[in-house]
Amino acid sequence: MKKILSITYFVLACSVCFSAQNYFLDPQTAENLWFTWAEKTGTTLQIFCSEWNGSAWGKSIQVSDSAYNSFSPVVTLDKDKNPWIVWAGEDGIKTSIYCRHYNGTSWSSVTQVDDVDIYNDSTPSMTIDQNNVPWIVWAGSDGKSDNIFVSRLSGNHWTTPQMVNSYNLTPDILPAINFDSQKHIIIVWCGFNGGKYKLFYSMQTNEKWQEQKPVFNDDNKLSSDLPSLIKDESGNIQLFWNECNLRYTSTWNGNLWSNPEESQITLPNNFLNKSFYGPSCITWKTVDGIIQALRVISFINLSQKGYSKTNSSKSELLAYAKDFFFPSASAEVTANKYIAFGDSITYGVGAENNYGYPPRLEAILLNKIGASTVVNEGVPGERTMHGVERVNGVLSADNAKFILILEGTNDTSWGYSTETITFNLGQMIDRAINYGTTPIIATLPPRQDTIDGRVKDDINPAIQQLAKDKNISCTDQYSKIAEDPAKFMSDYLHPNDAGYDLMAQSWSATIESILNPKPDESGGGCGAVPPIYRNSNNFPNNLLPLLFFTVIMLASKIAVRKI
Numbered sequence: 001m002k003k004i005l006s007i008t009y010f011v012l013a014c015s016v017c018f019s020a021q022n023y024f025l026d027p028q029t030a031e032n033l034w035f036t037w038a039e040k041t042g043t044t045l046q047i048f049c050s051e052w053n054g055s056a057w058g059k060s061i062q063v064s065d066s067a068y069n070s071f072s073p074v075v076t077l078d079k080d081k082n083p084w085i086v087w088a089g090e091d092g093i094k095t096s097i098y099c100r101h102y103n104g105t106s107w108s109s110v111t112q113v114d115d116v117d118i119y120n121d122s123t124p125s126m127t128i129d130q131n132n133v134p135w136i137v138w139a140g141s142d143g144k145s146d147n148i149f150v151s152r153l154s155g156n157h158w159t160t161p162q163m164v165n166s167y168n169l170t171p172d173i174l175p176a177i178n179f180d181s182q183k184h185i186i187i188v189w190c191g192f193n194g195g196k197y198k199l200f201y202s203m204q205t206n207e208k209w210q211e212q213k214p215v216f217n218d219d220n221k222l223s224s225d226l227p228s229l230i231k232d233e234s235g236n237i238q239l240f241w242n243e244c245n246l247r248y249t250s251t252w253n254g255n256l257w258s259n260p261e262e263s264q265i266t267l268p269n270n271f272l273n274k275s276f277y278g279p280s281c282i283t284w285k286t287v288d289g290i291i292q293a294l295r296v297i298s299f300i301n302l303s304q305k306g307y308s309k310t311n312s313s314k315s316e317l318l319a320y321a322k323d324f325f326f327p328s329a330s331a332e333v334t335a336n337k338y339i340a341f342g343d344s345i346t347y348g349v350g351a352e353n354n355y356g357y358p359p360r361l362e363a364i365l366l367n368k369i370g371a372s373t374v375v376n377e378g379v380p381g382e383r384t385m386h387g388v389e390r391v392n393g394v395l396s397a398d399n400a401k402f403i404l405i406l407e408g409t410n411d412t413s414w415g416y417s418t419e420t421i422t423f424n425l426g427q428m429i430d431r432a433i434n435y436g437t438t439p440i441i442a443t444l445p446p447r448q449d450t451i452d453g454r455v456k457d458d459i460n461p462a463i464q465q466l467a468k469d470k471n472i473s474c475t476d477q478y479s480k481i482a483e484d485p486a487k488f489m490s491d492y493l494h495p496n497d498a499g500y501d502l503m504a505q506s507w508s509a510t511i512e513s514i515l516n517p518k519p520d521e522s523g524g525g526c527g528a529v530p531p532i533y534r535n536s537n538n539f540p541n542n543l544l545p546l547l548f549f550t551v552i553m554l555a556s557k558i559a560v561r562k563i
Contacts, residue, residue, distance in 0.1 A: 446481050
């Protein structure tokens, strides 16, 4: 959730340098450099673009003009060096994919790409092949899970979308598309598999999509995020992606992907001096005549805003080690300790002096149940897929009795489907239960834009149903603030001090219902029944010490026999 974008960085790297080192992209050397972004106008987000004139950005051009929000734009150039822009946008019922292009003198009308009945489409990507044919790929939901769809322009119409991935009930999201030196179209995306998001790909040959394959077969403990496909000076495809705030690259040789290498790109200070929301995109033509396009995202520079946080994010790798060798069964979770887990709303953005709901909740609990600790584990800008990756480390590091989960607002700004949001929230819940921490989930607070309708009528009911399915408590963080958003919110996303007071009171009421249930209450679902203590690999923690002791004893006996 980004109100003022002070820090901008490329989540991917450019195509000129592919070694494990930083690379500085000089806009002066790029031709036909275009940038597209989502900007708030009134109560909606609209798509804008601008061309770099060699020293500054030209006039901002509004590309979309919808009564609803438009977001997640990408831009690329055709053979005539004219921009094509594609984005996801609401239509009052669902989220669809839209496209528009410039022919050198005027802009075309807006066309809808996904003319099939799928519930929600998000995060499109685009390329224009060697025949100057535009291809668009996106993640689309069928009401059960997200899958990868692709369409190309045929004459004046977009072809019927084809599903690229192998159908499953776990999310497949964030696709990227390009064509290799053999003119094969390749799509890479993030798919949930084995407890994390991995990179998968498929290639089209003879008008058919090959069966999906993992990009890498290793068992990396970290999830992959934001893949992108661009080219080096020889026209070879380079894959870029994120893992735990690090950027990596791999090269496609026509059959396999090379081993990952770290890669980084930096831009001149204030080069992208725009107030934009969510992911944006930049495209240009290199001196080798290759068209490049890649996503850009940005974060609030909290240090410049006076924000501070004593509980920093925990290393996921260290958490896995601790989780395996020192499981929670050897040290019971701490009573009256609570993890506030989420994004910038949990962090406290919008409150005076950054005092969001965690310190307020801690004060309420002190008066009602005695000394309590509420640990602030909010990370501004976090999406639910990052929460899935981060939650194990937080559970292991904080070892608290309760975890208060409030996440998904950033996902709505990216256009993620309700199914992907609730799937990821369900993963966080399961991991908390397996660890031995009682999860409490919350509905999303209201928004002061047109996405609020989807939050109220679609996402929050799904979160409440998820709580019922998981037999856990759900805190309503929507209703009270929605009674008077102007009074309780600091901007279109974040509560103010009065809003955070309401949130703390809501959390407190739910916690009290679990600790002191009335005769006709269940006591908060799984909070009333001690869960099985497990580590992140779903292995019963109370068996690990016994197993370790047994292995040592057997090894000792074997050694004695050999002597």
